[in-house]
Amino acid sequence: MTALEERFGTMVFSDHMMKKYLPSDVYKQLNRTIKEGEPLALDVANAVAHAMKEWALERGATHYAHWFQPLSCITSEKHDGFLEPVGDGTAIAKFSGKELVQGEPDASSFPNGGLRATFEARGYTAWDPTSPAFIKDEVLCIPTAFCSYTGEALDKKTPLLRSMAAVDAQAKRVLALFGKHPRSVTPTIGNEQEYFLIPEDAYAKRQDLIMCGRTLFGAPPCKGQELEEHYFGAIRPTVNAFMKELDDALWAIGIPAKTKHNEVAPAQHELAPVFANANVAVDQNLLIMEEMRLLASHHGLVCLQHEKPFEGINGSGKHNNWSLATENANLLDPGDTPEDNVQFLVFLACVIEAVDDYQDLLRMSVATCGNDHRLGANEAPPAIISIFLGDQLQEIVDRIIAGEHAAHATQSLIDFGVDVLPTLDRDATDRNRTSPFAFTGNKFEFRMPGSAVNVSDANMVLDAAVAKSLKSFADAMEEVPADEFASAALAYIKQTLTDHQRILFGGDGYSEEWHQEAARRGLANLPTTADALPCFVAPKNLALFEEMGVLSETEARSRYEVKLEKYCKRMNIEANTMERMARRTYLPQVSAYANKVAKGIAIVTEVAPDVPMEDERGELATLAEGVHEIYVSLEALSKAHSDAESLGDFQERANAYAHDVTPAMEALRAAVDAMEPIVARDYWPVPTYDDMLFYC
Known part of the structure; x- marks a missing residue:
């Protein structure tokens, strides 16, 4: 094994480590729990806890923590020490099976959507053995689910695991019709994490970045991304040093960080790991995000994971590559x-049906106030869900719908016309940057999730919707005689594709023509989070969650309330920050510069009355008009903000933020940004886009 290979997984209690540290009978029982869902006996849990403790202590761990994903969209952990005093001035390291399997965080201190009152504090975390434990900062972190005292899920992991179980059960029913009986069917995902790195000293001078994660003000830089020179370009040394440290940290905890490169926008970058089962992949993505934020400071940088930290250039997404x-x-x-692959066509048709039937729910699953700024421009897909199949697969689907036999696809080659260069196989599909849901060879790329989100919600919805479609197929086909199955399956595929062809679109998702066409097709267009969130509790969507065993109605409604409240609180923070910065940061400096120009005009006019000063007076007039426009826009925002906050119903408040406060914020931003190119550099109070995006 090479030195590089030896660096991988040193801080993760992987299957390899389990074999090494566990007795063989205990390892086999634990493996059956992980792979087949068998209950875990207490004696097995005790043996696993002892082995995990010994392994962790050997690697310098001093504490353990149940690591979980509350509805706040961050990860949480409470550290407990291994050491326990024995009464004679010494201590021993203890860690029991009960401590491994169950913890007790405060369930009322996390978002719960009304499921727990402040005085009803008890909640539980439960070990998820399907996601390996790892050591982070001398703490043994144990991935867990989180539920209330009364058993409702209060986290992101539990519904995802339920949705994975649903798609596993229904996909195995479908495969059984083809004479196949796999041990499991698992949703797999690979998340491409985009992010920005900016200088730490510039970040510290921007109140909007500190409070909101994005710039609320900022004129376009002198140079943006129009030269198309940053994407895949040479990585600057400071960023490369950060990426190297990040790779080492991720490899140590078993995350197979694979691809890293500059993204399209200046100061924007991307990291992508190797695919994993959806549960593990989500855990790994959350750890990637955390390590990025923590390690950036080692290099004088700040990692921004907001979906749209800078206006006018690419935002950051988390493309969710999904397969079964x-x-x-x-x-x-x-x-x-x-x-000719009927099995593939069945699964394809079921995915198409699922995305069409639950397009509103998929849009809701990625709805945040940050993502509202990203969707619909700069290589981010629009808010209208559609599926891109590529020319070859789309032709096959069209022929099936038309009742024609599809001609066999011929493999296409790319010849560079230079003998020394190889001839390349051409993929069956091109890439469509404007498509929210695109087939890319052997998976679907859901491009709508924003860079800051936990993608559990998106994958929970996708899994549940596909499970529902697979169930419909299995219900219809299980009583069909074997000799009629092939023709019946093809007829089912044809009918499903015909019924749901409206969701298929391969053109420019940004065009106004597509928006008009989508409306004619009856596709949902939910441009803001406030528009999308009610879909969570629409009757058909509640029925989906109930039927697939993913969320009870109570759990679904609690999540709707949590998302609504979070949206309103974030918008309130942004509006507060914007008003305060306009009043205390920008207006005084713009006014001070206007006074300087006015004094200059007065001095020159007094000394040399005949010197022409029309240009200076024009500049002064522009500054005075700008100050007036800022005041007017500020008062309009203040009123819209106050009106929104006065509304008691969170959905009404969200609507007001989306449709009244947001336009007022945009108007105030435009007024302030118009002053930036005019005011002298030494008067402008904050680092500009030029300062933050183009550093050494």
Whole structure:
């Protein structure tokens, strides 16, 4: 094994480590729990806890923590020491099976959507053995689910695991019709994490970045991304040093960080790991985000994971590459002749049906006030859900709908016309940057999730919706005689594709023509979070969650309340920050510069009355008009903000923030930004886009 290979997984209690530290009978029982869902006996839990403790102590751990994902969209952990005094001035290291399996955080101190009152504090964390424990900062972190005293899920992990179980059960029913009986069917995902790195000293001078994660003000830089020179460009040394440290930290905790590069916007970058099952992949993505934020400061940088930290250039997403896999096959791999692969076409048709039937719910799953600024421009998909299949697969679907036999696809080659260069296989699909949900060879890329979110919600919805469609197919086909199955399956595929072809679109998702066409097709257009969130509790969507065993109605409604409240609170913070910065940061400096110009005009006029000063007077007039416009816009925002906060119903408040406060914020921003190119550099009170995006 090379030195590079030896660096991987040193701080994760992986399957390899379990084999090494656990007795063989205990390892086998634990493996059955992980892979087959068998209950975990207490004696097995005790043996696992002892082995995990010994492994962790050998690697310098001093504490353990149940690591979980509350509805606040961050990760949480409470550290407990291994050491316990024994009464004679010494101590021993203890860690029991009960401490491994169950913890007790305060359930009323996290967002719960009314499920727990302040005085009803008790909640539980429960060990998730399917996601390996790891050591972080001398703490043994144990991935766990989090529920209330009365059993409702209060986290992101539990519904995701339920949705994975649903799609596993229904996909195995479908595969059984094809004579296949895999041990499991698992949703797999690979999340491409985009982010910005800016200088720490510039960040410290921007109240908007500190409070909101994005710039509420800022004129366009002199140079943006129009030269198309940053994407895949040479990585600047400070960023490269950060990326190297990040790789080492992630590899140590078993995260297979694979690809890193400059993204399209200046100061923007991306990291992508190797695919993993959805549960593990989500855990890993949250750790990636945390390590990025923590390690950036080692290099004098700040990592921004907001979806749109800078106006006018690319925002940051977290493209969610989703597929279904058995232990030895990818169920979304079309093969060489997808038109003859009935099994593939069944799964394809079910995904298309699921996305069409629950397009509103998918849009809701990625709705945040940050993502509202990103969607619809600068390579981010629009808020209208559609599916891009690519020319080859779209032609096959069209022929099936038309009742025609699809001609066999021929493999296309790319010849560079230079003998020394190889001939390349052409992929069956191109990439469509404006498509929210695109087929990319053997998976679907859901491009709508923003960079800051926990993608559990998006994958929970996708899994549940696909499970529902697979169930419908299995229900219809299980009583069909074997000799009629193939023709019946093809007829079902044809009908499903015909019924749901409105969701298929391969053109420019930004165009006004598409927005008009989407409306004619009856597709949902939910441009803001306030518009999208009610979809969570629409009757058909509550029925989906209930039928698939993913969320009870009580759990779904609590999440709707949490998301609404969070949206309103974040918008309130942004409006407060904007008003305060306009009054205390920008107005005094713009006014001070106007006074300087006025004094200059007065002095020159007094000394040399005949010197022409029209240009200076014009500049002064522009500054005075700008100050007036800032005051007018500030008062309009203050009123809209006050009116929104006075509304008692959170949905009404969210609507007011989306449709009244946001336009007022945009008007105030425009008024302040118009002054930036005019006011002298030494008068402008904050680092500009030029300062933050173009550093050495």
